[in-house]
Amino acid sequence: MSQPAALPLPVARSVASLRQTVADWRKAGLRIGFVPTMGALHAGHLSLVERAKERADRVVVSIFVNPTQFGPSEDFSKYPRQEASDAARLAAFGVDLLYSPSVAEMYPAGAATTVSVGIVTERLEGVFRPTHFDGVATVVAKLLNQVQPHVAVFGEKDYQQLLVVKRLVSDLDIDSEIVPGPTVREADGLAMSSRNAYLSDEDRAIAASLPATLNFVATQLRSGVDAAPILEAGRIRLMKAGFREVQYLDLADASTLAPLERADRPARLLVAALVGATRLIDNMAV
Ligand SMILES: Nc1ncnc2c1ncn2[C@@H]1O[C@H](COP(=O)(O)OP(=O)(O)OP(=O)(O)O)[C@@H](O)[C@H]1O
Ligand SMILES: CC(C)(CO)[C@@H](O)C(=O)[O-]
Numbered sequence: 001m002s003q004p005a006a007l008p009l010p011v012a013r014s015v016a017s018l019r020q021t022v023a024d025w026r027k028a029g030l031r032i033g034f035v036p037t038m039g040a041l042h043a044g045h046l047s048l049v050e051r052a053k054e055r056a057d058r059v060v061v062s063i064f065v066n067p068t069q070f071g072p073s074e075d076f077s078k079y080p081r082q083e084a085s086d087a088a089r090l091a092a093f094g095v096d097l098l099y100s101p102s103v104a105e106m107y108p109a110g111a112a113t114t115v116s117v118g119i120v121t122e123r124l125e126g127v128f129r130p131t132h133f134d135g136v137a138t139v140v141a142k143l144l145n146q147v148q149p150h151v152a153v154f155g156e157k158d159y160q161q162l163l164v165v166k167r168l169v170s171d172l173d174i175d176s177e178i179v180p181g182p183t184v185r186e187a188d189g190l191a192m193s194s195r196n197a198y199l200s201d202e203d204r205a206i207a208a209s210l211p212a213t214l215n216f217v218a219t220q221l222r223s224g225v226d227a228a229p230i231l232e233a234g235r236i237r238l239m240k241a242g243f244r245e246v247q248y249l250d251l252a253d254a255s256t257l258a259p260l261e262r263a264d265r266p267a268r269l270l271v272a273a274l275v276g277a278t279r280l281i282d283n284m285a286v
């Protein structure tokens with residue numbers, strides 16, 4: 001029987017082997033940084049690794065396509081999986097350990113606990129992906145408990161997720177600092193995302209209008225005017241550019257995500273829209 005090719009960096013596939021490595025680092029007094037991902041790595045992920053490296057002596061990256069955060073009609077089975085090329089990029093970036101557990105290791109038979117974060121999960125993504133944040137919160141709580149990092153880095157591209165993770169860590173007294181990483185964009189402004197790989201050339205051209213529209217809307221909202229007509233103009237602009245559906249384009253308080261009528265305090269503009277069969281999200285400070 002042929003053996004799978006060895007990966008170019010140490011890999012832990014079980015909670016026990018992960019714990020052994022991080023316990024040794026702790027005993028040696030080293031600071032541990034952590035970047036959780038679902039793989040199909042791009043420069044956005046690597047920017048989070050860079051931030052973790054600046055703040056820690058050893059960095060763990062997890063790759064786990066978490067089934068519990070996908071809805072029944074979402075893309076769990078087709079989500080890109082490319083562990084060998086991801087591992088090569090992580091090794092070249094000086095990551096110390098890849099943590100890549102199986103679904104059975106993460107959710108052994110009999111697992112019956114779900115972590116559910118209130119209020120901040122209710123709007124925006126929570127409306128269109130009603131089971132999503134329970135899945136994210138449960139797996140992030142488990143990952144942070146398994147790695148016990150001093151610092152963990154999460155991208156602002158998933159802005160609501162970042163707030164959910166901060167709430168979770170505060171509410172459950174998890175002893176890890178959560179550090180945000182700014183959104184890394186393609187040359188035309190499109191936020192890097194593993195799901196961009198789904199886009200046809202035609203859809204990719206349409207997708208570029210998402211950050212352009214966010215910029216256009218955010219610029220006007222910064223003057224403190226009534227948001228409703230500007231948000232509506234933004235939605236129309238996206239549909240005219242070729243988006244199939246704009247699920248939301250909303251202005252929200254930057255720390256609670258409560259809806260705002262105008263940007264009279266730190267605010268965030270957030271969008272989710274479908275181009276062809278692909279769902280894209282993005283956000284911007286206002
Ligand atoms: N363009 C980006 N810039 C900075 N961080 C990012 C970017 N894209 C994703 N991240 C962050 O990387 C981490 C892992 O995200 P994930 O593996 O889901 O990647 P993704 O590209 O967002 O994938 P998806 O297409 O599934 O949303 C998250 O903290 C996410 O916010
Ligand atoms: C944080 C995360 C790794 C949990 O599965 C995922 O939601 C992601 O990649 O953003």
Ligand code: BAL
Nearest residue numbers: 038069070132158161
């Ligand atoms: N990047 C967030 C994970 C998800 O969409 O499932």
